[in-house]
Amino acid sequence: xxxxxxxxxxxxxxxxxxxxxxxxxxxxxxxxxxxxxxxxxxxxxxxxxxxxxxxxxxxxxxxxxxxxxxxxxxxxxxxxxxxxxxxxxxxxxxxxxxxxxxxxxxxxxxxxxxxxxxxxxxxxxxxxxxxxxxxxxxxxxxxxxxxxxxxxxxxxxxxxxxxxxxxxxxxxxxxxxxxxxxxxxxxxxxxxxxxxxxxxxxxxxxxxxxxxxxxxxxxxxxxxxxxxxxxxxxxxxxxxxxxxxxxxxxxxx
Numbered sequence: 001x002x003x004x005x006x007x008x009x010x011x012x013x014x015x016x017x018x019x020x021x022x023x024x025x026x027x028x029x030x031x032x033x034x035x036x037x038x039x040x041x042x043x044x045x046x047x048x049x050x051x052x053x054x055x056x057x058x059x060x061x062x063x064x065x066x067x068x069x070x071x072x073x074x075x076x077x078x079x080x081x082x083x084x085x086x087x088x089x090x091x092x093x094x095x096x097x098x099x100x101x102x103x104x105x106x107x108x109x110x111x112x113x114x115x116x117x118x119x120x121x122x123x124x125x126x127x128x129x130x131x132x133x134x135x136x137x138x139x140x141x142x143x144x145x146x147x148x149x150x151x152x153x154x155x156x157x158x159x160x161x162x163x164x165x166x167x168x169x170x171x172x173x174x175x176x177x178x179x180x181x182x183x184x185x186x187x188x189x190x191x192x193x194x195x196x197x198x199x200x201x202x203x204x205x206x207x208x209x210x211x212x213x214x215x216x217x218x219x220x221x222x223x224x225x226x227x228x229x230x231x232x233x234x235x236x237x238x239x240x241x242x243x244x245x246x247x248x249x250x251x252x253x
Contacts, residue, residue: 076151149234
């Protein structure tokens, strides 16, 4: 059932598209070209000191995991309300709707991520550390769990508080700019260093770059413990809130 829901969610995005699944590869490559033009040529952004690579490569390896994370949470948060008719007609485990939405978001962005990494390696001669892919998969797995936990909690709350649909995307935009994806952490004022310490996405961004750009095979034990802790806490809280509130969904849908 989960696979059918994932397939249905992915297929619905390409219904009526003339080129269909080709956009899975074309869109991320076009987006990569846009970011390269804007930040590389117009703003002339530079990578942190000590790194020898185009800025667009430093940006891209962190941007696509963020896109998967943010879209996973946002689409997961909308899953229950979007499937209100299905919930009222079919008896199915409701968490599957959220899980399917988060899974489809990650699958689509990971396909685009793979295309971007290959393009960086072939056309920009970026030394992607392919030997660290095992560690990267582990890092992304914890990021997926973190996204799923937040998605479950948000899906439950959005049934009752519909204004969250307007507020949460803005919050995620703020979170994006407060995460060192478009800039080096060294550019932040000293007063913002505390935010870097408590922003969990700063940890994932740093570990992904360490794996793909510096060849770190596995995260250090403490960083791995932090990522697992964030992901586990999100899953536990999200699952508890969802199970607690789900019996009353029909009254508000």
